[in-house]
Amino acid sequence: MLQRFKDFAQGALVPVALLILWEAGSRLGLFSEVLLPSPTAVAIKWWAYLMPGQPQEAGQSYLAWLVSGELLHDAYSSLYRVIAGFLIGAGLALPMGLLMGAKQRIYDLFNPLMQILRPIPPIAYIPLAILWFGLGNPPSFFLIAIGAFFPVLMNTIAGVRQVDGIYIRAARNLGVGQWTMFTRVILPAATPYILAGVRIGIGTAFIVVIVSEMIAVNDGLGFRILEAREFMWSDKIIAGMITIGLLGLAIDTAVSRLNNHLLRWHRGLEH
């Protein structure tokens, strides 16, 4: 317990020192209030952004009122887009990767196309995304799906290819047919790679969601910080950025926890 507190204190040292320097600098008038507001100003704004903007209405439950703040709405919108886009991208990449990893013919057919498309950053699809899907969620889903697709695809292919032949032989010896081989031997044997791809893919999805919200929608964290710029609300921009950071950290921690649980059988676990 004491050790954990010590670790925490040590980890907090540099961020806290930076905050103190920043606050002191602001109070001494070293930074422009408009361009770089003080940490306390940011914190106050963040709180205002988090809390409900309107008084509780008649007939509205307390909880519904409590979560009616702008920040929670934006965070929910961004998270929703990340998850929906990721599920589309990964949902296409996984079967494709399994097939390409397992069948050389399919790999030979599709790999050149994948190699050409892979280096195109998802952001470069923005103009096409707007032309094809207009405004709103669909272009966002499309861009996020592309961002998530390639990391999951590449890792799934690699995962299937590195499956140790001894497992295949042992399974064939036990009388396993082709379908069971796929679902109960190759897929689980490839999960360490696939889940590493999932973690990278969801990270990419999170980058892309912020960008896509800056162009095509009118809510979400990416939209909000761009909107704040138009009013020169630097405090709100920074408050929004911090929220993005926290949400990203929460997503990554959740995925990492899930990975550790799914890979509890695996030798080299990273925590």
Add this chain to the structure above:
Amino acid sequence: MSEIFIKNVQKVFKTPGGDVVALKDINLTVKQGEFVCLLGPSGCGKSTLLNALAGFQPPSAGEIVIEGKKILEPGPDRGMVFQEYALFPWMTVEKNIAFGLEIQKKSKAEIDLTVNQLLELLHLKDFRERFPKDLSGGMRQRVAIARVLALDSPIMLMDEPFGALDALTRRNLQDELLRVWEKLGKTIIFVTHSIEESIYLADRIVVMTYRPGTVKRDQYVAMPRPRDPSSAAFNDLKRELGRLVMEEQQRHADDEMKLAAVD
């Protein structure tokens, strides 16, 4: 009857340096319940013969017939235990043992019964929920044996199963294997390069020659079990077989020197 007939089996591997004849004119008949060791230095084709029996690599010529059927592919009637254990690391001990039965679509009650019996038989009860990574080598090999026994196949194929274990664990598992074999009456084909191991275990030792792999000696072992590795009879046989194996080992070594010289 699950007699094994190996008739004129030949296996040729195509390599960039020309064809390698791994097996040549192998003729063996193994009776049901017999414990046979295939003994020889590396490169003598003993594992190739085992893989042919398992159906992983059918022979280039000749045939292997079990219960009137020619062996062309792997199947649960010939359970295989590998030197590298080959347990599925994502399954617990229990799931590993149950897997073959699930494939055969056995009922849950039947699977539970068999798994419990095997956990008991191989002293694995306290480990049923563990994953293979949390087991020692000896424990893993017990699970691998249980997994094959679960298939209730009449024939067990074992490819240097105890080769990676320390001497004490090895002896312990040899005794366990003999106990299980005597209890269940399986036919066992056991590949090893350890002369002592083959004499300790087998009813019959087939010594193989280095390339091309042929049968050099088909030796029955009449000593009663448990066998005492320090007894005179044991050591006479060990000396005799050691001489045969070393001749082949020498040919193997000469061959390697020749290849190195060409390089």
